[in-house]
Structures are given as structure tokens and as C-alpha cells.
Amino acid sequence: MTTTERIFARIDNRRDELVALARDLVRVPTVNPPGDAYAACAELIGRRLAARGFQVEYPRAEGTPGDSAGHPRVNVVARIEGAAPGRCVHFNGHIDVVEAGSGWTVDPFAGTVRDGRLYGRGACDMKGGLAAAIVAVEAILEQAERWPGALEISGTVDEESGGFGGVAWLAERGYFSPPRVDHVIIPEPLNVDRVCLGHRGVWWAELELRGRVAHGSMPFLGVSAIRGMGAFLAAVEEELYPKLDARRTRMPVEPPGARVSTLNYNSLHGGLAENYSGLPSPLVAEACRLVLDRRFLLEENLDDVKREIVDLVKRVVRDRPGLSWSIRDLMTFHPTMTEETAPVVRALDAAIERVLGRRPSHIASPGTYDQKHIARIGRLHDCVAYGPGILELAHQPDEFVVIDDMVASAKVMAAAALSLLGA
Numbered sequence: 029m030t031t032t033e034r035i036f037a038r039i040d041n042r043r044d045e046l047v048a049l050a051r052d053l054v055r056v057p058t059v060n061p062p063g064d065a066y067a068a069c070a071e072l073i074g075r076r077l078a079a080r081g082f083q084v085e086y087p088r089a090e091g092t093p094g095d096s097a098g099h100p101r102v103n104v105v106a107r108i109e110g111a112a113p114g115r116c117v118h119f120n121g122h123i124d125v126v127e128a129g130s131g132w133t134v135d136p137f138a139g140t141v142r143d144g145r146l147y148g149r150g151a152c153d154m155k156g157g158l159a160a161a162i163v164a165v166e167a168i169l170e171q172a173e174r175w176p177g178a179l180e181i182s183g184t185v186d187e188e189s190g191g192f193g194g195v196a197w198l199a200e201r202g203y204f205s206p207p208r209v210d211h212v213i214i215p216e217p218l219n220v221d222r223v224c225l226g227h228r229g230v231w232w233a234e235l236e237l238r239g240r241v242a243h244g245s246m247p248f249l250g251v252s253a254i255r256g257m258g259a260f261l262a263a264v265e266e267e268l269y270p271k272l273d274a275r276r277t278r279m280p281v282e283p284p285g286a287r288v289s290t291l292n293y294n295s296l297h298g299g300l301a302e303n304y305s306g307l308p309s310p311l312v313a314e315a316c317r318l319v320l321d322r323r324f325l326l327e328e329n330l331d332d333v334k335r336e337i338v339d340l341v342k343r344v345v346r347d348r349p350g351l352s353w354s355i356r357d358l359m360t361f362h363p364t365m366t367e368e369t370a371p372v373v374r375a376l377d378a379a380i381e382r383v384l385g386r387r388p389s390h391i392a393s394p395g396t397y398d399q400k401h402i403a404r405i406g407r408l409h410d411c412v413a414y415g416p417g418i419l420e421l422a423h424q425p426d427e428f429v430v431i432d433d434m435v436a437s438a439k440v441m442a443a444a445a446l447s448l449l450g451a
């Protein structure tokens with residue numbers, strides 16, 4: 029048997045242990061916000077890896093959004109050195125999950141196993157993937173002799189809220205840069221036979237229009253911010269949406285409907301506060317606020333993305349005396365995409381073909397994930413997402429991961445890591 033075959037056999041033998049690890053991770057309710065039980069989850073991973081010879085650290089991102097004594101942003105980073113110097117392969121998984129929400133038919137934090145699936149919040153996104161990566165690395169340690177380089181596993185926080193207390197904070201401190209790390213695989217749920225090269229960019233902003241209050245029976249004495257916003261929305265419908273729909277990207281975004289620029293309105297509010305009691309008062313709306321979610325492409329430039337919105341706002345305001353505007357950035361992430369010829373992509377492609385017997389597809393994600401921080405802050409571009417979960421199940425009620433997919437992805441990750449290490 030070759031080393032790789034021995035590792036595959038080892039992973040098959042440890043199927044139940046892999047399920048138990050994923051179940052144990054699901055049972056720690058790391059709900060974000062507010063960021064519950066991060067330390068407990070980090071320690072569950074860290075204790076296990078320390079017992080297998082890893083050097084384990086628990087870096088806490090003090091002072092990042094949400095960090096407090098009650099909700100410390102505790103990450104775990106574990107590293108083990110091989111027999112000779114060489115390259116480092118890092119597996120990064122976020123340990124936070126979104127709230128369970130309603131519609132569940134099983135306990136979201138019990139880790140129920142049924143019909144070849146593990147159910148629970150985070151089973152798919154992405155504790156199943158993280159457990160598969162851990163078991164893959166452990167199988168390498170048990171079955172490969174004298175491998176060169178280093179292997180790292182991290183469990184990081186706050187991915188669901190932008191990653192500021194997790195990967196971004198660690199990347200700022202050199203955890204995701206050469207020479208410490210050379211290749212990164214993020215086992216996000218993107219389906220077991222697909223390699224995700226990157227993601228679109230995002231610009232969130234709040235547009236506020238301000239007019240002048242007046243009595244609702246004499247609206248001509250005021251300036252309605254809501255009517256101003258209506259004019260802006262009409263201009264977007266007529267002019268901007270057709271342009272965005274026509275702007276196609278070379279990024280292989282899945283689903284294909286997201287291979288264009290998109291704009292969503294996250295919220296719109298004008299006039300009287302929504303939670304008044306009794307009857308509303310007759311007022312011309314003084315203010316109206318719109319939260320925009322603009323997803324942009326590798327081929328677009330953030331300044332241009334902002335300018336085309338601002339130009340429309342300016343034109344609407346110019347035609348309406350007494351109306352003023354302001355726009356506030358809420359969050360910005362640039363698009364990122366690893367080249368298809370990068371070592372990590374080739375290693376995963378070959379491993380997927382070997383394990384699953386089918387050709388992998390290359391995709392990009394419509395939304396962002398922690399790869400942006402590794403590329404932008406860590407300046408490490410040999411990074412992709414690959415993991416066992418089914419993308420469409422992420423954040424849904426009755427989220428699950430298929431156990432066969434966890435096992436297959438553990439083999440893929442082990443074979444890819446071995447080839448990247450040159451073992």
C-alpha cells in the first residue's frame with residue numbers, strides 16, 4: 029500500500045470518530061451574534077490537537093467588535109512540524125454559527141445522526157468541514173513517515189460577522205503569511221467535488237436623504253425625504269439595474285445568476301418611527317434612510333461602484349430644492365480570486381479526481397468568506413475553499429452534512445496536503 033492508500037484506509041476506519049468530533053463541535057452552541065461559547069469550542073479543538081503533539085495557542089482578539097469578558101473572541105491555532113523544513117499547509121475553519129432560527133424538526137444543538145447525515149446548526153457551515161480537516165491531518169500524522177514542512181489547523185471566530193475578531197485579526201499578526209504559511213484550505217460548505225476560487229466584493233452603505241418637516245395637510249410647505257427617495261429608487265430601476273444586469277464576470281460564480289453585478293436594498297425607512305402606539309401623526313417625512321448591499325465583480329473598481337450610486341443621488345437632489353443627502357460606508361470587502369493554476373487548486377483537483385473519480389468544478393462564491401483577509405491582509409494568494417457541506421443548506425433549518433461527504437472530503441484534504449508538502 030502507498031502512503032496515501034494507508035491514509036485513506038485510516039480515515040475509513042475513523043469514520044465514527046469523525047462523526048463524533050463533528051457532533052461534539054455542533055453541541056457547543058457558538059452562536060454569533062453574540063459570540064457564545066467560543067472559548068469552549070476553541071479548547072475542545074486545542075485539547076485534542078495538543079494531545080497529538082501540536083503546539084496550541086488561543087489568541088484572543090481583544091477589543092474587536094463584540095469582544096468582552098462575557099464573550100471573548102478566542103481563536104485556536106495549532107501547528108505541528110514535520111521531520112524536515114518545508115512548506116506549511118494550513119486548514120482554517122470558522123467555529124461560529126448563525127442563530128438556529130425557526131423551522132427545525134430536530135434539536136439544532138444535539139448533533140443528531142440519522143440516515144447517514146449529521147444534523148445541527150453548523151453541521152454544514154462548517155463544523156463538519158473542520159472536523160474532516162482535523163481527521164485528515166491526524167491520519168497524515170499516523171500514517172506518513174518523515175513528512176517535510178508543517179501542518180496547521182485553526183478554528184477562528186466571527187466569520188459570520190465579517191471575521192474581524194478571527195482571520196482578519198490573526199492575518200494582521202502574521203498568522204496567514206509566508207514564510208509561516210504557504211497554502212490555505214478553508215473547508216466551507218461548497219460541495220465535495222467543487223473548489224471555490226474566491227468571491228465577489230461587497231459594499232454596504234446607508235444612504236440618508238433629508239428634507240424639511242411640515243404638517244401633513246400642507247405637504248407643499250415641507251420637503252418630503254420619502255418622495256426624494258422614491259425618485260432615487262425610480263432612477264435606479266430605470267438606469268442602474270439594466271447596467272448591472274449586463275455587467276458579466278469571468279468569475280465562475282455559483283449560482284450563475286450571481287455572475288453579474290447585483291444590488292439589494294437591505295432596508296428602507298422614512299418618516300415616523302415604526303413602533304409608535306395609537307395613530308400616526310401627520311408629518312412630511314424629514315428623513316429617509318436606505319441600506320444598500322452592492323455586490324461587485326473582480327472586473328469592477330470600488331470607486332466606480334460608489335460613484336455610479338452617488339451620481340444618481342446627486343442628480344435627484346439637484347432637481348429637488350431643500351433636499352440634502354449623505355452616504356455612510358458600513359462595510360467593504362474587495363473581490364478576490366485565486367488563479368486556477370495555483371498549487372492548492374491543482375492539488376485539490378487531483379485529489380478530488382482520485383477520491384471521487386470525477387472531474388472537479390471550479391466555482392466562486394456570491395458572498396464573501398474569510399479568504400479575503402488571507403489574500404488582502406496576509407498577502408497569501410494560494411488559498412481556496414473546499415469542504416463537504418452542501419452550499420444551499422448553510423444557515424437553513426435542519427442543516428445537515430452527509431457523513432459520506434465528510435469522509436470523502438477528509439481523504440481529499442489529506443491527499444492534497446500530502447502533495448503540497450511534497451511528501
Ligand SMILES: [Zn+2]
Pocket residue numbers: 122153154187216217397
Ligand atoms: Zn461558513
